[in-house]
Amino acid sequence: MNIKNILISAIAPFENHIANGGEKILGNASSIKRLPDGRVYVSGQMQRHVLFSAIERVNDADPKKGDTYVSNGDGVTSKIETDLRADLGGFMHPSKNDYSGRRTAPISATMAVSLEESSVGRDLLLRLRQDSSGGEDGKKQAIATKEFSTLDKMHMSFSLEVGAMGISKKFEYGGKSMHLSTGYVLHTPADERKRRAKLFLEAAMSMQDYANQARNMVSGEPEEVLIVFDTKVSRKAARYLTAGEKERENILMELTDRGAKVFYGNDKEGNVSVHAARKQALAFLEDNELHNPAGDDAEVLTFAEFAGDE
Numbered sequence: 001m002n003i004k005n006i007l008i009s010a011i012a013p014f015e016n017h018i019a020n021g022g023e024k025i026l027g028n029a030s031s032i033k034r035l036p037d038g039r040v041y042v043s044g045q046m047q048r049h050v051l052f053s054a055i056e057r058v059n060d061a062d063p064k065k066g067d068t069y070v071s072n073g074d075g076v077t078s079k080i081e082t083d084l085r086a087d088l089g090g091f092m093h094p095s096k097n098d099y100s101g102r103r104t105a106p107i108s109a110t111m112a113v114s115l116e117e118s119s120v121g122r123d124l125l126l127r128l129r130q131d132s133s134g135g136e137d138g139k140k141q142a143i144a145t146k147e148f149s150t151l152d153k154m155h156m157s158f159s160l161e162v163g164a165m166g167i168s169k170k171f172e173y174g175g176k177s178m179h180l181s182t183g184y185v186l187h188t189p190a191d192e193r194k195r196r197a198k199l200f201l202e203a204a205m206s207m208q209d210y211a212n213q214a215r216n217m218v219s220g221e222p223e224e225v226l227i228v229f230d231t232k233v234s235r236k237a238a239r240y241l242t243a244g245e246k247e248r249e250n251i252l253m254e255l256t257d258r259g260a261k262v263f264y265g266n267d268k269e270g271n272v273s274v275h276a277a278r279k280q281a282l283a284f285l286e287d288n289e290l291h292n293p294a295g296d297d298a299e300v301l302t303f304a305e306f307a308g309d310e
Contacts, residue, residue, distance in 0.1 A: 001261060003231040004291040006197060008204040009238050011115070012221035017218040018148045018211035019030060019112075032120060032147045035113070040120070040149045042112040042210065049073065050210055050220065051109060052085055053202035057310045059084060064195060078103075080166060080187040080303045084196065087166055087188070106164040107200065110238060112220070114152035122147055156220070157238035158204045163291045165195045168306055169214040184294035185306045193290055198282060202229070204279055225274050227263040227281040228255060229288070235260075 018032045020042040034040045056070035071077055071085045080087040081118075090105035122145045166188035172181045173206045189198070207220030242249050255262055261284055264270075265277025272280075292298075 001229065001288040002231065002291050003197075003229045003260065003261055003285070003288055004162050005228075005233045005235075006160040006162060006285075007157065007199065007228040007230065007235060007237050008159075008201065009155075009226045009241050010205065010220075011224040011241055012112075012154050012156070012207070012220045012222045013151045014149070014154050014218055014220070017148060017150055017152070017210070017216065018146065018310065019154075019218055019220075021146075032149055034060075034118060034120070038117040039114040040118040040152055041114065042154065044109050044111050046210065047109040047112055047158075047207075048089070048107070050207045051107070051158060051203055052089060053208050053209040053215065054090070055084055055199050057208075058199050058202045058206065062105065062195070063197070066192075068166055068192075078303050078307070080168065081300075084199070086303075088160075088200070096218050103168070104164070106161045108159045108161075108235075109158045112154040112156035114149070115242065116153070117150055118149045118150050121169075144299075154220070156207075157235070158200070159235050159238070160200050161233050162193075162196065162197065163233075163293050165196060165290075167292070167294050170306070184298070185235075185292040186292070186298040186300050187303055187306070189300055190290070190292070191294070193292070197285060197290060201278070201281060201285065205274070223267045225265050225277055227265075227277060229261040229281075229284060230255070231259045291308055 020033050021031065025212070032040055052070055052073070059070060066082075068082050068084055071083045076089065076091045077083045077086050078091055086103070088105065088107045090103045152200070163166060166186065168185045168187065170183040170185050171179055172183065174180045193258040205222060205225065210218055210220065224241060226237060226240050230237075237251055237255060240248055243251065243277050252262065263272075263277045263281045263284070265272045267274050
């Protein structure tokens, strides 16, 4: 199979959390973000932050990582060949040659949204006086409250456009700046591209580093997951886990008709657990090829060589 897109959709339980806190809209009470219908959510921006944090953790544990790393979000490079955030998360770069100065991220993410209306409570926080002498340098006693959501089944999805991973588009222009053709430049070899696809799959199923959770053990690891290896770039299957029976049937029929491969796991029912679905998906990924629009015999160039920075 020639894999052009990898989609992962999951449902994860968040308990007693403020995974994406909002502003202090009620005096000194920190609020949790929620939709108008009362369901709490985690923004897409936070989801991408947590995903890259997970990619970094998985990459650091990989003996085949070489000199690859995940740059900080405030210091993204253009080194697609080594910086995983630059490759998978995109960046802006001044145009010097026949290419666009903007690299669109191959990875996209939805918000994580609770399946049902959330039950939000408040936690009382106390800061006690630390200087018993009452001097001016002593911190004053303070009382504040923080909102939290008791239990949410959070639905989230991630997509990886395989044909853009480790690859840049190259545009040829003619007279009067007319766009004549589009080509592709390869920055990473086939084995590294497949390794990065595996990192994406592993990371999307091991989300941990949510906001305000430094001391609260809140995990985005799924209890139900759908993994789709697709023959086209499509994100329709992101609706599967929240769809009714008929829509699920039609989505699976459409995927099967075009030769996509689907893995489903559920820790609470059925015969395939989330862990088993993950293992099956990784084995399938290992045995199949990733779409490479640059061609299998393309020369591997660093981004600096391609962009004319060297």
